[in-house]
Amino acid sequence: MALTVDDLAAYVTESGTDPVQEFGTPEEFAPQVAPSGEQDDAAPPSSAETWTWRADAFHERDVLNRYGDEGWEVERVDGAGRFVSHRDPENPQRWEYHRETVLPGRGQAVIDRLAPDGWESCGTWVCFEYFKRPKAATIGPEAALRNVPRTPAVSAFWSGHFRDLIAAMTIVTVVLCLAGLTLVSDLSYSDFGGSLTGMVVGALSALAISIVVRAWLARRRKSS
Incomplete structure (x- = not known):
């Protein structure tokens, strides 16, 4: 950018022309020197925090709801049975979770049964179907997370x-x-x-x- 400005200044000095007549007003000329795409690159948008973890079936629902209260939203369950989750850094919200044991071919029926209460499927592992919903659906504005805990340092939770x-x-x-x-x-x-x-x-x-x-x-x- 500095080299471009120096070149333009040298051109105006040598030609003796009026910069406004030659290039237009600064507001008009600036986008030509630094297009909007370059300006956006200078300040990349913030991305949500991500965290992948696992827990055994004896207490995974407790772990899900514990960290749901810290703003972690499960996106999916990966092929290794881990919960892939993220947290919005700008507007973190509390989440709650529910697990159903689903027989083969009955997954959609369970999803349809829970949908009216705001539950959304967020992953499947073997015979378990996991559901999430924002706590705003039950407690309103109190679901907003004001003090955001740091990302947990562990990625595995095993019960006794x-x-x-x-x-x-x-x-x-x-x-x-x-x-x-x-x-x-x-x-x-x-x-x-x-x-x-x-x-x-x-x-x-x-x-x-x-x-x-x-x-x-x-x-x-x-x-x-």
Whole structure:
């Protein structure tokens, strides 16, 4: 831009012409030097914040509504089961969420049932259909977010139930593997002692699986 101005000034000095007569008024000439497109590039429009995260099915609805209260709007659920969300930096609003378990071919029926209450589908994962609606639909102007929290630093939220389930599955898998190895070893024995060992290990394996599953279910009921 500075080079263009210098060139024009040198041209006017050398030609001795009146700049207004030669180029028109500054208001008329300015758009020719700096078109509107270039002026827009100098100040790019602000874009919404984006945040992609995941949570397990035991408490994802709690997480959705917690961060919906912080202005995060879910756009979609991606192929990995993550919630792709954004927050409007200029006019952040609170959002609320709802989840439905949907049978194959019944998705549209559920969408139509919830639409009159302002719920809009925002993603699907396996058998779950997720819905969102702005809290302005229920609480009015109070849905506007005045103090905007910073973007969360984490992207995964795992509940205690989920960790217990993973631990239980790991223990069960290990026990079954040991039982399988013992059974294979017993096949090489022809005596009664080898068969008895296999039966004892199998019984202990079944007992261990039962204890782990019962403990996990009891903790789940207690926390719910």
